[in-house]
Amino acid sequence: MDQLQLPSVDHQHLVLDAALMLDCGTALPHVQIAYRTYGTLNTARSNAILICHALTGDQYVAETHPVTGKDGWWDVVVGPGKPIDTDRYFVIATNVLGGCMGSTGPRSARNGDPAALWGTDFPPVTIRDMVRAQKHLVDQLGIARLFAVIGGSMGGMQVLQWAASYPEQVFAAVPIATAPYHSAQNIAFNEVGRQSIFADPDWQQGRYWQSGALPARGLAVARMVAHITYLSEEALTRKFGRRMRRTSLAVFNDMFEVESYLQHQGSTFVGRFDANSYLTITRACDWFDLAADYEGALSKAFVGTRTRFCLISFTSDWLYPTAESRAVARALNGAGANVSFVEIGSDKGHDAFLLDEPDFHRTLAGFLGGCAEHAGLAP
Amino acid sequence: MNDAGRAGAPVRYVAKNMRLDLRLLAEMITPGARVLDIGCGDGTLIDHLYRTHGCDARGIEIDMAEVTRAVAHGLPVMHGDADADLGQYPDGAFDYVVLSRTLQAVERPREVLRQMLRIGRHALVSFPNFGHWELRWQLLWTGRMPNTTVWGRPWYETPNIHPCTIRDFFALADQEGYVVERWLAVDDAGQRSPWRRFPGLANMFGEQALFQLRRA
Numbered sequence: 001m002d003q004l005q006l007p008s009v010d011h012q013h014l015v016l017d018a019a020l021m022l023d024c025g026t027a028l029p030h031v032q033i034a035y036r037t038y039g040t041l042n043t044a045r046s047n048a049i050l051i052c053h054a055l056t057g058d059q060y061v062a063e064t065h066p067v068t069g070k071d072g073w074w075d076v077v078v079g080p081g082k083p084i085d086t087d088r089y090f091v092i093a094t095n096v097l098g099g100c101m102g103s104t105g106p107r108s109a110r111n112g113d114p115a116a117l118w119g120t121d122f123p124p125v126t127i128r129d130m131v132r133a134q135k136h137l138v139d140q141l142g143i144a145r146l147f148a149v150i151g152g153s154m155g156g157m158q159v160l161q162w163a164a165s166y167p168e169q170v171f172a173a174v175p176i177a178t179a180p181y182h183s184a185q186n187i188a189f190n191e192v193g194r195q196s197i198f199a200d201p202d203w204q205q206g207r208y209w210q211s212g213a214l215p216a217r218g219l220a221v222a223r224m225v226a227h228i229t230y231l232s233e234e235a236l237t238r239k240f241g242r243r244m245r246r247t248s249l250a251v252f253n254d255m256f257e258v259e260s261y262l263q264h265q266g267s268t269f270v271g272r273f274d275a276n277s278y279l280t281i282t283r284a285c286d287w288f289d290l291a292a293d294y295e296g297a298l299s300k301a302f303v304g305t306r307t308r309f310c311l312i313s314f315t316s317d318w319l320y321p322t323a324e325s326r327a328v329a330r331a332l333n334g335a336g337a338n339v340s341f342v343e344i345g346s347d348k349g350h351d352a353f354l355l356d357e358p359d360f361h362r363t364l365a366g367f368l369g370g371c372a373e374h375a376g377l378a379p
Numbered sequence: 380m381n382d383a384g385r386a387g388a389p390v391r392y393v394a395k396n397m398r399l400d401l402r403l404l405a406e407m408i409t410p411g412a413r414v415l416d417i418g419c420g421d422g423t424l425i426d427h428l429y430r431t432h433g434c435d436a437r438g439i440e441i442d443m444a445e446v447t448r449a450v451a452h453g454l455p456v457m458h459g460d461a462d463a464d465l466g467q468y469p470d471g472a473f474d475y476v477v478l479s480r481t482l483q484a485v486e487r488p489r490e491v492l493r494q495m496l497r498i499g500r501h502a503l504v505s506f507p508n509f510g511h512w513e514l515r516w517q518l519l520w521t522g523r524m525p526n527t528t529v530w531g532r533p534w535y536e537t538p539n540i541h542p543c544t545i546r547d548f549f550a551l552a553d554q555e556g557y558v559v560e561r562w563l564a565v566d567d568a569g570q571r572s573p574w575r576r577f578p579g580l581a582n583m584f585g586e587q588a589l590f591q592l593r594r595a
Contacts, residue, residue: 299467310450311457329457330467338435340450341457343443362451370453 007271009066011059011095011102012036016136020097026123030112033137034095034102035059038078039086041143047377048143049084049368050134051093052151052158055226055281056273058101061093062086067101067272076356083365088372088379089147096158097133098125098280106276107209119276120206127154127288131161135169145169147375148368152176152353153320154281157288160328163309164290164301172371174364176312177353179324180298180331181289186319189229190282193222197275206276219275220266227265232316232349291331298327299334308374310340310367312360314352340367399565401427404477404503407561407591408432412474415439415499417461417491418481422449425456439464462486465494473499480587482506483539489551496557496594505589508564510544510582529586545582552592561591 011034019027036059041048051061051074062078064071078084078091095103106122109115138146149162149170156178163173179186197203200218208215228236240258247255294300309332313325322343329341344360346352353360372379401424408414410432416425419438422445428434438456440446449456457464461478462485476499478491483506485491495502507529514525524534532539543551545564552559564585581588 308455326458329459330464333457333464334467334469336469336472338437338455339457340455341459342446342450343458344447345443359447363447366451366453370455373453 007067009102011066013102014137014140016133017140018136020129020133020136022123022129022132023126024124028104028123031097031104031133031136032102032108033097033104033133034099035137036061036063036093038062038091038093039089041090042378045143046145046147046375047088048090048092048138048141048146049148049150050138050146050162051078051084051091052130052134052149052155052162053093053096054151054153054155055285056223056269056278057155058099059093059095060101061091068268073354076354077361077364083361084150084368085365088377089368092138092141092143094134094137096130096281098122098130098277098284100274100277103133105274106206106280107274117209119209120279122276122280124283124287125280126284127157127161128165128293130284131158131165134158134162135166138169145171147377148172148174148371150174150176150364151178153178153350154285156320157285157290160290160301161288163305163307164294167302167305167307170307171375172308172310172368174310174312174367175325175328177314177317177320177325177350178328179320180291180328182286183324187286189225189319190286192225194279194282196221196225197279203275206279208275214270215275216267216270219270219273219278220263222278223269223273224262224266227262229319230349230351232318232347234316234347235349235351238347298331302332302335302337305332305335305337308338308340308371310363311342312353312363313343314346314348314350314357314360315343316347317350317352319350403563403565403589404479404505405432407503407589408434408475410434413472414475414477415468415473416477416479417465417495418479419445419449419456419477421445422452422454422456424477424479425449425454426452429454460485461491461494465491465498468494468498470497471500475499475501475503477503479503479505480507483509483542485541488541488543489555492551492555492557492592496592500593501560502557502592503589504548504592505587506543506548507539508545508582508585508588509542510546511586512583515583545578545585545588548588548590549578552590556595557592558595559590560593562589564588 013032013034016031019029020031057073061074062072080087095101098105100107106118110118149159151159156175159173159175197218200215202213203215243257244254245257245260291298311325311329313322332339414434414436416438419440425436425438428436439459441460446458476495517525564581
């Protein structure tokens with residue numbers, strides 16, 4: 001394998017002023033959280049929205065990504081005049097704990113020694129640990145209450161955890177295309193991805209950073225499997241069908257377009273993501289089971305909450321199907337919470353929350369507008 | 380799109396009566412109350428109750444297009460239906476639970492009423508009266524299922540699977556041990572009429588009925 005290296009970029013960040021106590025019992029000192037902000041914080045400091053990213057997302061929500069050169073991952077949703085309107089709201093986006101875009105994670109120097117990275121020795125982190133780190137950051141930014149916490153997929157799990165752990169600090173919560181726990185099927189797909197990384201000889205028991213080689217093949221396959229779960233059969237059929245891409249004159253050397261697409265997805269991913277981070281974060285998702293922390297009753301996670309919730313799911317999402325959002329909505333009803341719940345018709349699968357879906361965008365904008373009125377935010 | 384014209388939607392008030400329904404319901408609800416509107420459509424009533432009565436009003440609606448419209452207007456509405464989505468609310472979560480022109484379209488009306496009075500102190504129920512003289516006359520004279528403005532869908536495609544009369548509703552309330560706190564019937568012009576104090580006459584001339592119930 002080539003000496004492929006992840007690009008080294010200086011990410012805007014903040015160092016937490018106290019050690020972070022993790023669910024595993026480890027106290028992690030000098031935690032660095034990379035973040036970006038968009039818009040302006042008002043004088044009352046009451047218009048802040050925290051955006052939580054999905055498994056392989058990061059803090060570059062609405063600007064050109066410094067590593068990939070691509071548009072921000074939620075450019076269609078966040079910006080001036082967009083559903084999350086940066087003319088009105090102050091948007092904060094972080095890179096999760098355990099990530100690889102500037103926040104402390106397996107690719108960070110262990111104990112400040114740049115020659116010794118954490119690698120697979122990085123302590124296991126949970127969704128709740130990620131949220132704890134975000135809470136420290138929000139506190140350090142001097143924001144007493146977030147107007148909203150919004151996120152899709154794994155970001156939605158963080159939203160649920162925020163609302164459960166810090167209800168007084170969340171005026172509105174928007175968990176999108178998510179679930180209150182990872183199902184056996186979710187865990188199964190993640191495990192295929194992890195095994196494919198382990199099976200790559202370049203992974204070297206997670207110490208690939210010592211040799212300088214990257215387990216690119218394994219990580220690419222992990223990404224390819226995961227990518228299938230983000231799409232629907234209809235979306236795949238519409239985009240690719242059984243069309244072939246002619247690669248040579250020989251008939252059986254041709255390749256289906258869907259193969260070529262997945263290979264492209266896999267190979268571009270390894271240029272921006274760390275394999276050990278992928279292992280850490282997929283495990284955090286798999287361990288997520290919000291009800292388990294509340295005697296198995298999801299309603300108990302939200303007893304007495306005054307947060308206004310808006311749950312959004314998509315018809316063709318089979319990774320986090322509507323039934324799971326509905327279960328959260330019902331649990332919230334059980335806690336007497338204020339809940340909106342919409343299933344958006346879309347054939348684009350789980351990825352619909354990242355794409356141009358006008359009904360979704362109108363719903364999100366309208367919900368936030370209504371909450372802003374209740375919160376007394378200036379129009 | 381008009382609700383009344385869409386296949387699968389339960390009978391709803393036509394526009395002129397919609398305002399009346401809202402006004403009558405809103406009159407019965409005390410300011411600042413906690414209200415759940417089941418079958419809230421695009422959320423007109425909950426919006427009205429929030430803006431004019433300062434109520435904490437929420438809605439459940441089965442039609443996803445309506446839910447999307449309501450939430451996009453900033454209203455707390457969730458997708459769900461009366462048969463499946465009342466069970467999870469805690470006892471006494473609301474002061475009023477409203478079921479407007481939906482009772483006749485639910486699968487288990489009696490169970491829905493029980494749930495309404497479990498989760499709310501008062502139930503407000505409105506329904507089109509199947510005892511209206513015009514329906515009786517049509518059935519008697521033509522021997523066919525009645526077809527009127529309110530009951531305008533053929534028997535084989537109506538979502539209104541549990542029609543009842545005003546007297547039927549009184550009988551059910553009695554049988555279930557509910558107290559009828561208030562009731563009224565309105566004619567097709569939406570006027571409350573002198574016969575409103577007499578159930579027998581109201582059952583003949585009232586096109587729509589509105590009941591406020593509580594547990595005994």
